[in-house]
Amino acid sequence: MLKDPPNYFRHVHVPTADEIVKKVLKRYPELKPKSKRPRHILELELNRLNLTYQIILDKLSFLDQMPKPESMHPFYLELASLAVPYQKYWAAVSGLRRMREKLKEMWEDYRAVVRSAVSLEEAARLRREGVGRALSLVKRSRGALQLIRDFKYAVASLPSIDFTQPRIVVAGMPSAGKSSFVKEVSTADVEVASYPFTTKQVHVGHFERGHLRYQVVDTPGILDRQWDELNEVERKAAIAIRHLPNVLLFLYDVSEEGFGIEEQSKVLENVIRVVGKDKVVVALNKMDAAVEDRVRMAEQRVKELGLPLFKMSLKTKEGLKEVLDYLVKRAEEEFVRE
Numbered sequence: 001m002l003k004d005p006p007n008y009f010r011h012v013h014v015p016t017a018d019e020i021v022k023k024v025l026k027r028y029p030e031l032k033p034k035s036k037r038p039r040h041i042l043e044l045e046l047n048r049l050n051l052t053y054q055i056i057l058d059k060l061s062f063l064d065q066m067p068k069p070e071s072m073h074p075f076y077l078e079l080a081s082l083a084v085p086y087q088k089y090w091a092a093v094s095g096l097r098r099m100r101e102k103l104k105e106m107w108e109d110y111r112a113v114v115r116s117a118v119s120l121e122e123a124a125r126l127r128r129e130g131v132g133r134a135l136s137l138v139k140r141s142r143g144a145l146q147l148i149r150d151f152k153y154a155v156a157s158l159p160s161i162d163f164t165q166p167r168i169v170v171a172g173m174p175s176a177g178k179s180s181f182v183k184e185v186s187t188a189d190v191e192v193a194s195y196p197f198t199t200k201q202v203h204v205g206h207f208e209r210g211h212l213r214y215q216v217v218d219t220p221g222i223l224d225r226q227w228d229e230l231n232e233v234e235r236k237a238a239i240a241i242r243h244l245p246n247v248l249l250f251l252y253d254v255s256e257e258g259f260g261i262e263e264q265s266k267v268l269e270n271v272i273r274v275v276g277k278d279k280v281v282v283a284l285n286k287m288d289a290a291v292e293d294r295v296r297m298a299e300q301r302v303k304e305l306g307l308p309l310f311k312m313s314l315k316t317k318e319g320l321k322e323v324l325d326y327l328v329k330r331a332e333e334e335f336v337r338e
């Protein structure tokens with residue numbers, strides 16, 4: 001298993017087709033014959049051929065560093081696949097590896113025929129052909145290289161998750177206070193805003209307790225919809241919710257501004273369906289501005305679902321410590337079991 005795919009991909013260079021061609025064309029004129037003697041002219045032709053293939057193969061050496069999809073946690077694969085399906089990434093890598101084998105054969109063949117050409121003109125013609133065919137193979141791989149680059153950037157931009165340490169995921173509808181919570185309890189500098197849909201990425205903050213380093217995952221707000229109806233931002237949340245939690249904190253907004261309790265409860269039920277009841281903890285947030293009816297309704301629903309329930313305000317910090325302590329305890333239990 002690849003430990004930290006985002007960090008890994010940040011450090012490999014995937015060239016563009018143009019970059020490879022340009023490098024060949026730049027280095028090519030630098031080659032000069034030692035003299036006008038036929039032996040040296042023939043040597044020059046061979047050097048030109050070799051230089052071209054060497055540069056191309058060298059630029060393609062990144063292919064050996066491309067990790068198999070199976071070596072990456074599905075969390076990263078699914079998130080990156082929102083930009084570039086990982087099957088396409090792997091098909092492109094495999095295709096380019098075959099092309100590289102073909103290039104190696106061509107190199108051998110052209111080296112042999114240039115060396116044994118009957119005249120210098122013939123040698124030059126064969127060299128041109130050998131170089132031309134190599135470059136056109138590179139140009140034809142433009143799409144495949146670009147696709148691998150896009151996949152690389154997609155993975156590189158994801159948050160790194162340490163699956164050897166406990167993970168707390170925060171979920172809920174837009175504006176429930178998810179980012180506020182993550183910001184409050186961890187190092188993450190996430191954006192908190194009064195308008196919904198501020199959080200467009202999965203963010204991770206950290207805090208230490210005992211000998212463990214807890215990860216707190218902020219997710220984009222989700223609505224009561226099925227997977228097929230989710231937009232890309234909501235899908236990111238759904239993927240994090242599916243793959244990351246040792247424990248999941250679901251936040252209700254019980255203030256006037258919040259979504260209806262019915263609607264929030266439906267989202268909670270969807271979340272439970274994905275992560276299982278055992279991992280879900282509920283907190284009613286914004287108790288400083290709570291609407292009594294809403295609190296009662298939410299309490300009723302959560303009780304029916306049989307989930308642990310807390311009340312808190314991220315504004316006054318009331319009840320926050322209790323929620324956090326409980327999450328830490330549960331996350332550690334789940335984590336050890338895992």
Ligand SMILES: Nc1nc2c(ncn2[C@@H]2O[C@H](COP(=O)(O)OP(=O)(O)O)[C@@H](O)[C@H]2O)c(=O)[nH]1
Pocket residue numbers: 172173174175176177178179180181191192193194195196197198199221255285286287288289312313314315316
């Ligand atoms: N009154 C009150 N407002 C809160 C509380 N928690 C968060 N908010 C506000 O609710 C809005 C949305 O918060 P945010 O953390 O961005 O929600 P998210 O969309 O779930 O990440 C912000 O304006 C917060 O300041 C709370 O406990 N009480």
Ligand SMILES: [Mg+2]
Pocket residue numbers: 178179180191192198199219220221
């Ligand atoms: Mg947010």
